[in-house]
Amino acid sequence: MFRGIANVNVVSTDVAGAIKWYSGVFDEAPYFVRPETGKPQYAEWRFGDDDDEFAVMDAVFRPVSSQPGGTLVYLHVDDVQASFNELIAVGAREFDPVMQRSEEWWTASVVDPFGNLIGLIQSPHWAAAH
Structure with a gap:
């Protein structure tokens, strides 16, 4: 589907x-x-x-709530920590810190200056396919 x-x-x-x-x-x-x-x-x-x-x-077209929420889509990055730091430096704020999920998996999420959740993932599966 x-x-x-x-x-x-x-x-x-x-x-x-x-x-x-x-x-x-x-x-x-x-x-x-x-x-x-x-x-x-x-x-x-x-x-x-x-x-x-x-x-x-x-x-x-879709009202923003007062708290971050909705679907959290993870965008693949090559280095979660560096990408997380870059987004924080330009005005995003931490939602979930950088966390190691397994030996090769890392995630984090930020709230952009407009209240949207943005997920970051360093995924060996995605990287291998690309």
Whole structure:
């Protein structure tokens, strides 16, 4: 039934601010922004080996709760500690610290400046497939 993750969406009440923050995280501007002029309501980036899509959408389309929550999607990274430190340095805050799950597995999660959970995983299975 499921064939992969096509798009990860996070929400923000400040889409322009989220675009600026995530453009710094991804080290590039989004390839897709709507509307094309005026106040942005949606933006997408492609990243990684499979050109996965990551999007920010205006919270009016899905209200943000006062606490981080919802689905926690883990994004593969080559070095969980370094990626975690980089996100903290640019304004994210720790949700789950870096933890070793087994000899080759590491995870952590952060809350972005807009209240979204972002998971990080260092997975030997993902790395072997790519």
